[in-house]
Amino acid sequence: MTAQQAFNQLDPNKWAETSVIERLALLEQVQKNLKSFAVELGEVDAKMKNDLIGANITSTAEGMGTTVMPMANTLMGIHKLYESLVEGKMPEPISTVEIGADLFEVQVFPIHSKDKLAAAKQKGYLHIEGKPTQTNPLDKPAGIIAVSGAGNYSSSIEMAMALFLENKAVIHKPHRLNEATDAIWEKIFAPLIEAKAVAFCDASQGREMSTLEGIHSIYFTGSTEVAHAIQNAASVPLVSECGGNNPCIIVPGKWTDKDIKRQAIQLASVGKLNGGAVCCRPQTIIT
Structure with a gap:
């Protein structure tokens, strides 16, 4: 599907007018679908990574860890928020x-x-x-956010955040590495596709999506060079995550050898997780 076709399928005003109770019901359907397709997501993600390196190293469980868990945790947090909104209040x-x-x-x-x-x-x-x-997400204006999926993770939590925290309908474009998992995400988000709140376009539609008329903003995760290219082509705000040098700050304290060893294992583990392609992987130790 082209970016324009995906845009045309959306009805942001309808989504903005959807009640809290209806949204909570849709959210629970998506959570149920995520549980049903969890293993398939893990299998497809693991296959993609194993095919890239030519070795059967990544397991289905690891694939699930980098696809299912980020979205599951995000949806659980959003569910808690909407439970409060149903009662007419914001979380305290x-x-x-x-x-x-x-x-x-x-x-x-x-x-x-x-x-x-x-x-x-x-x-x-x-x-x-x-x-x-605090700002109630339902008080935010209607609109459409274009989400360009990351390459290091095939779990686009930005979709859920744009929908339920920004009150916006969403176009999602996968990274070319994650086209297979995106086909499964379409099944998982089917209730929101039917509600005209979400639409998926092809991985090749990056430039077209960036220059769509009528979108509110663009969410992007990837390289600085591509972020600048999107910024130069687009006429709307770009919210981008382009990596960085994340510090591990060791503050003075009564740390035992056991404490230091445990944290060292944590640092080494996150450095190897997902081939090191982890958003907040510490790369500099500051004492």
């Missing part, structure tokens, strides 16, 4: 503390029971300049 943080002049620390993790079980002693904070406020 654990705490909000002013820690400086107009600087606030907001604890947002762990909130839910499963998070608390998995978190152990971990806590998650946001540091925000200015008094923190």
Whole structure:
């Protein structure tokens, strides 16, 4: 399908007018479909990677880990948000503390029971300049976001975020490496395709999608060079993730040899995961 044909299939106003309860029902259908197609996603992703290197190294379980799990976790978080919206309220943080002049620390993790079980002693904070406020995603204007899928992962969580957090309909274009998994994602997102909230176009449609008239913005994950090319061709905002040099910062503390060894194993493991093509893989150690 061409990018223009995909664009023509969407009805962003209809999606924006879809009630919270209807969205929650659609979300649950997608979650159910994801569970049904989980093994197939893992098999297809593993085959693609094994074919690239000419060796049977990546297992179905690893394929599932890099396709199913990112989307499953994202959809679970969105489900929690929409459960709150059904009750007419936004999720509440654990705490909000002013820690400086107009600087606030907001604890947002762990909130839910499963998070608390998995978190152990971990806590998650946001540091925000200015008094923190929340925006209901349903209050955001209708529109269409074009998502250009990544090459290192075939799980496009940007689709779900654009749909449920930005209140936008979505065109999704896969990376050429992930065309086979994208065919499965079409089956998983079928309820939203029927709702005219999602449409998929061919991997060859990158330039055409970037220059579509009427889109709100473009989400892109990939190289800096391609991001600049999209930016030069497009007339709408580009939200891009182009990698970077992520630090591992070791702060002073009473660390034991066991603590250091555990973290070293973590760093080495994430460096090998997915061939090292992991968005937040630490590459520099700062002490």
